[in-house]
Amino acid sequence: MTWMAGLGFVLSAAALAGFRLAWARQDQGRWAALALGIALALATLWAWSMAAGTEVGIPLGITCMCLAGYLFVGANMEIRPARARRVTATPEERKPKFGRGVVRFILAGPLGAVASIGIGVAVAMQAPMVEQTRLVIGATLVPLVWAGCMAWTLCDGRVIRSAMVLSGTAIAGYAVALLPLLFKGTV
Amino acid sequence: MSRITQNQEAGSSFVRSMLAGHSALGIAFAALILLVCFSGTVAVFHEELLRWEEPDAPLVTNADDLVIQRTLDHIVAKAREDQALHEVTLRLPRAELPRLSAEYHDHDSGKEAHWYADADGNLTRMQVEGWTEFMRRHHYSFHGGSWGIYLVGIAGVALLSLVMSGIISHPRIFRDAFALRLGGSRRLQEADIHNRLSVWGLPFHIAISLSGAFLGLAGLVTLVLAYAAYNGDTEKAILAVLGPQATEDARPAPIPAVAPMLAQMWENTPDARPVFLHIDHVGTAGQMTVIAAHDPHQLAYTERYRFDAAGKLIWVGGYEKGTVGMQTLAAMQPLHFGSFGGMPVKLAYGVLGIAICLVTSTGITIWLARRRDRGNPAPHWERVWAAIFWGQPIAFTVSAFATLAAGWPPIPVFWASTLAVLALAALRWEAALLSFRLRLLTALLLVLLVVSHGLRWQGAGDPMMWWVDGALLLAAGAIGLTLARQWKGGTMLAQTGRA
Numbered sequence: 001m002t003w004m005a006g007l008g009f010v011l012s013a014a015a016l017a018g019f020r021l022a023w024a025r026q027d028q029g030r031w032a033a034l035a036l037g038i039a040l041a042l043a044t045l046w047a048w049s050m051a052a053g054t055e056v057g058i059p060l061g062i063t064c065m066c067l068a069g070y071l072f073v074g075a076n077m078e079i080r081p082a083r084a085r086r087v088t089a090t091p092e093e094r095k096p097k098f099g100r101g102v103v104r105f106i107l108a109g110p111l112g113a114v115a116s117i118g119i120g121v122a123v124a125m126q127a128p129m130v131e132q133t134r135l136v137i138g139a140t141l142v143p144l145v146w147a148g149c150m151a152w153t154l155c156d157g158r159v160i161r162s163a164m165v166l167s168g169t170a171i172a173g174y175a176v177a178l179l180p181l182l183f184k185g186t187v
Numbered sequence: 188m189s190r191i192t193q194n195q196e197a198g199s200s201f202v203r204s205m206l207a208g209h210s211a212l213g214i215a216f217a218a219l220i221l222l223v224c225f226s227g228t229v230a231v232f233h234e235e236l237l238r239w240e241e242p243d244a245p246l247v248t249n250a251d252d253l254v255i256q257r258t259l260d261h262i263v264a265k266a267r268e269d270q271a272l273h274e275v276t277l278r279l280p281r282a283e284l285p286r287l288s289a290e291y292h293d294h295d296s297g298k299e300a301h302w303y304a305d306a307d308g309n310l311t312r313m314q315v316e317g318w319t320e321f322m323r324r325h326h327y328s329f330h331g332g333s334w335g336i337y338l339v340g341i342a343g344v345a346l347l348s349l350v351m352s353g354i355i356s357h358p359r360i361f362r363d364a365f366a367l368r369l370g371g372s373r374r375l376q377e378a379d380i381h382n383r384l385s386v387w388g389l390p391f392h393i394a395i396s397l398s399g400a401f402l403g404l405a406g407l408v409t410l411v412l413a414y415a416a417y418n419g420d421t422e423k424a425i426l427a428v429l430g431p432q433a434t435e436d437a438r439p440a441p442i443p444a445v446a447p448m449l450a451q452m453w454e455n456t457p458d459a460r461p462v463f464l465h466i467d468h469v470g471t472a473g474q475m476t477v478i479a480a481h482d483p484h485q486l487a488y489t490e491r492y493r494f495d496a497a498g499k500l501i502w503v504g505g506y507e508k509g510t511v512g513m514q515t516l517a518a519m520q521p522l523h524f525g526s527f528g529g530m531p532v533k534l535a536y537g538v539l540g541i542a543i544c545l546v547t548s549t550g551i552t553i554w555l556a557r558r559r560d561r562g563n564p565a566p567h568w569e570r571v572w573a574a575i576f577w578g579q580p581i582a583f584t585v586s587a588f589a590t591l592a593a594g595w596p597p598i599p600v601f602w603a604s605t606l607a608v609l610a611l612a613a614l615r616w617e618a619a620l621l622s623f624r625l626r627l628l629t630a631l632l633l634v635l636l637v638v639s640h641g642l643r644w645q646g647a648g649d650p651m652m653w654w655v656d657g658a659l660l661l662a663a664g665a666i667g668l669t670l671a672r673q674w675k676g677g678t679m680l681a682q683t684g685r686a
Contacts, residue, residue, distance in 0.1 A: 019365075053485070056527050060527075063391065066389075067538060069386075070383075070387050070542070078367065121411065121416070133511045135428055137511075139408045139412065143400030147400070151205075151212070
């Protein structure tokens with residue numbers, strides 16, 4: 001177990017070295033280095049799985065590679081001399097409008113929540129899985145879909161389109177969840 | 188215009204738009220996310236902090252069935268004496284927390300008591316529900332009950348949304364994965380720190396934001412699912428996932444013996460080590476015993492074994508080897524708190540937790556630096572952000588000191604400290620100067636906390652207190668080093684927010 005964990009550490013560092021090499025090269029060799037990095041990353045997960053079991057080993061391996069990534073970035077640090085400030089290209093700035101802000105807040109917040117819960121309920125009630133899995137996957141989808149709705153709503157310049165899509169998603173979700181029950185007469 | 192050019196322009200417009208959305212969402216939620224992430228980083232070490240807070244509690248490394256039975260008998264007798272026998276819980280010793288503790292709680296009267304037991308199962312002293320418990324609950328809910336838990340869940344959703352929009356709005360984030368340019372333009376430096384910490388912490392950020400949002404919103408979602416799928420019967424929804432519960436049958440019944448229940452559990456899983464034992468509706472015909480046991484090869488922190496009133500095993504949770512749903516549910520908590528690989532994983536989560544606090548902070552300082560670059564600086568917001576960022580370690584340290592040294596309640600002390608630091612932003616100090624002074628204050632407070640703790644508990648038996656005190660001193664030293672560096676060399680950068 002201990003030596004496999006040691007191998008896991010070594011392989012994670014080697015995987016990062018492969019990625020670092022791919023990052024530094026501009027020629028065709030970068031793709032070979034990238035493939036080597038990916039292969040070593042998979043080998044890292046294998047070594048950790050052997051050391052601690054698949055369930056614990058995979059998150060251990062990923063955590064290890066995250067930290068190795070920070071170390072490689074730290075090693076690649078470049079200190080630059082002071083430079084005068086300059087105006088640079090900035091992301092698109094929307095002129096703040098109170099009404100538009102409120103609408104976006106409602107779309108990203110409450111409407112996004114309603115739409116995501118609709119999807120969650122649809123999966124929890126109708127997905128072809130055993131009851132426990134349906135319920136848990138349905139519940140897990142709620143924050144995931146809500147986060148997606150939030151990201152998309154805030155970036156979409158067309159508020160009406162966002163509203164329509166989110167409303168449509170919510171209606172579709174609840175329809176998928178409840179219509180079969182209506183037909184069966186259980187609601 | 189060629190199709191390629193059109194596609195490039197559309198893509199670039201989409202990226203700009205996504206970046207604007209990422210920026211707006213980050214600005215709106217930064218303070219809340221910082222509060223949740225900082226407290227979460229501290230909460231990863233709640234077991235060590237619990238030992239640090241009460242280093243004189245008896246150290247118990249192992250408890251066999253006899254000791255568990257004796258502890259159970261003692262806590263049941265205490266609860267009877269207090270006329271509060273409704274539910275009892277025993278927390279058994281583990282490598283991370285070598286303590287044996289027992290507690291009772293009565294919903295109707297609200298009476299409860301928490302005790303430490305020695306290696307023979309005798310209740311020796313009451314537990315102090317002090318600073319560590321405050322800190323843990325602060326992360327769960329800001330002490331705001333169900334609404335507080337939902338707020339923390341919403342912070343998780345916002346963080347997950349920021350992760351998604353951050354990846355989409357930075358097309359070069361993977362291509363620049365190793366570039367870290369410090370010095371020069373502050374905006375560029377902060378952007379590099381923000382993007383590098385984000386990209387290499389990405390799996391961790393996804394895991395903690397998704398599991399945090401799930402855990403925070405679970406109550407709300409269960410309620411909605413219960414209404415939709417079980418005609419409003421939340422108990423039925425809980426039953427479907429968590430298994431049978433105690434029933435309302437108040438006829439007196441003997442409490443089942445511990446050893447036979449453990450034997451049934453070990454028949455099922457020989458390597459499992461019991462972590463806690465809980466009996467609901469104790470001493471009634473409707474009682475239900477739950478034993479939670481840990482298998483080191485499983486990601487699930489514990490498997491749950493439920494026993495009926497006669498002590499017969501009737502349900503195994505399936506957290507370790509059950510349905511995909513149950514295994515997913517069981518993975519949420521260990522992935523969120525880093526409780527799946529002992530101290531090395533906790534330390535890794537500590538580093539990654541600090542990184543996510545820095546990602547949040549640099550997100551705001553990029554925005555502030557951009558405003559400065561455009562000739563539209565916001566010095567008041569720069570001061571406010573420095574005060575919010577450094578207000579957290581200060582408030583945690585002050586509340587710990589006040590609770591440990593003077594027995595003051597941590598909640599008002601914490602919020603009073605947070606507001607006091609925020610009030611400093613009203614002084615017209617430059618943001619970098621404010622940040623410098625707040626860092627100095629943080630380091631001094633940490634040293635004060637360590638010294639006062641060490642003096643008070645110098646004869647205590649738990650060596651963990653010295654490790655935690657050492658770690659706090661190390662943190663103070665690290666902050667001191669950054670101060671010395673800034674004092675000696677000044678800064679090459681335009682001042683903005685967290686320096």
